[in-house]
Amino acid sequence: MNMTNGLAIEAIGLTKKFGDVSAVNDLSFTVNRGEMFAFVGPDGAGKTTTIRMLCGILAPDAGSGTLLGFDIKTQSEEVKKHIGYLSQKFSLYTDLSIDENIEFFARIHNVENFAKKREELLEFTRLKEFRTRLADKLSGGMKQKLALACTLIHKPEIIFLDEPTTGVDPVTRRDFWKLLAELMKDGTTIFLTTPYLDEAERCTRVALLNKGKILASDTPAAVRAMLGQKILEVICSSVREAFRVAGSDAEMRAFFTDIQLFGERIDFIFTKGTAAEAEALITKKFSEHGFTSGEVRAKASSLENVFIQLMQSDDAQAAEAAAKAEVETEGAAKTETKSKTKERAK
């Protein structure tokens, strides 16, 4: 085994384009051994594409990467021996039983004595009593756990989990996280993607991903603190109306860096001034417009707040850049037409 550094995963400038769309854009990050690292982002952020490049399913257009020190492009044979990959679809052989599925994945990984490990995994995933059942006849949660067992049979050092809890019921989801916690205790490096920010909070480090780029990457606590934000959470009457008014009020917009609506509450985010000043402003404005603000409390910013804000500013920048580019091409087009007219005039 290659022990030259303590890194489980290192990605340098990974890039992948599908046609004109760049799914992953110059992505660099590292994951230490034994870490649980999460990619968080909306659909289409490039999470799956990144995993597929790291696992050697997809060749990157540019950039490089290593897993356990092995190059993902030139040493994929070595890489494959040490990784497990759980795809979003929980890919199993539906016409094989639980036992047969695990046995098959053991054999193609050249695991000689898999019987003991299989018992352990069946115990671990609590699938023992269903072991002769066809995979096709399992519930979604059981399929997910069986897929995990198949991924773990060859004792991989790194496992890649692509949205492992999407479409899984809450109970199974909790069980699954318990399993992951145990795996981490055993020293397995876990790289997962998730659209759920509460899941990301449980990881040792997270990377917020949008449109193929990392917006922020650190421990959940550090990411939460990165914007130096303070938040007042307000629960009030006719919350949507209040949110609309707050958003269009100049004084409020000057004070707060962002105002976000979450169901029945509004989060007022600010960086300057004190909480007392903020509360006074909110109470004043709300009474002016006839809203009664109920509960007002200070709270730490969540990953969700940070992510939404980062995403919005990222999208705004992108829109600005696009608009600028459009103006430029338009300008270019105009000059072109002009020169053509001139030519014609001649």
Added chain:
Amino acid sequence: MQAILALIRKQFIEIRTSAQLRSLTLIAPLIQFIIFGFAGNLDVKEINLAVLDDDQSPESRELVQDFTASYFKVIKYISQSREADALLADGEAKMVLVIPPDFSKQVLAKRTAAVQALIDGADANSASIASGYASATVAAYSQKRLADASSRQSVILKVASVNVETRVWYNPDLKSKRFFIPGILGLLILITTVIASSTSIVKEREVGTLEQLVVSPVKPYQIIIGKLAPFTITASITLMNLLILAALVFGVSMRGNLLLFFLLTLVYLITILGLGLFISTISKTQQQASFTTSFFVLPPFLFLSGYSFPVENMPAWLQPVSYLIPLRYYLTIIRGIFLKGIGLEELWPSLVALLICGIVIFTASFLRFKKNLE
């Protein structure tokens, strides 16, 4: 090696468990074989005949008698010629025999007598067969009259002048079956093998298990062997069963060397498995794979291989196309071994051609498959 064995084992478990795969590879071909084996028969017997006898003489009745004694069955005697039209038009009669009023007079006067046969030509094949039978019957009748007359009066009697056409269709029942059954066999093996292999590979891609294989240390060639070897075995088992059925149900048994037959069939199987692999690389879903097979593979195999129509009858510009169709060579091989009992001395050109087809198709498909994985 262990990985290949694991893949083969896995595929057999899938075939055993999946009703669809099991019946497609092992059961459906047997049932189809029995049904199509009975259907595949071009022999013409009991041709429905209507008779318009305007002569009503002992001589005319004797002629009709001779017709019923051969391949014809008289379904109706009519008295008006326009009735003949109706009978032929609605298909009740395949042929109408018209005997003119002066038939016996001419015959007895030792002159050439004419009879008319109106034949439904919608099915050109049966029509020419019926016409052949009719000519033969009339010829036999003339011979008989001739013999009678000469024995009585030692004078040569001229009766109807007759053209005798000899046709291969005059074979007893068994012969056309013998010709068809090997073809049906080759075609059934083709359909089931191509559909089973292509859909099974596409299914792995759909479900995502192929991706799991890609992230494992298994290599693409191992995936292919593990995937296709089991279908080679099921196809061989099915073929064996079909041979038994051919002998038991249709009384058509192998004339040539069984071992040679299996070896050459193996080459054919590898070729069509390559075709299945190719279809899997161009199909996104299992439905698409079956559709591609039934729409783009089956028709040329059916119509251009010489299975339905002899290649020699095709126009010159079309004949070269049939060289691209592996079934053409396999038909030559299977009919040769089955019917004529010939061996490699005669069959090697077909074997070489089949091998070339196989190698080209398989290599192209494997490269495509490998490229798709990356």
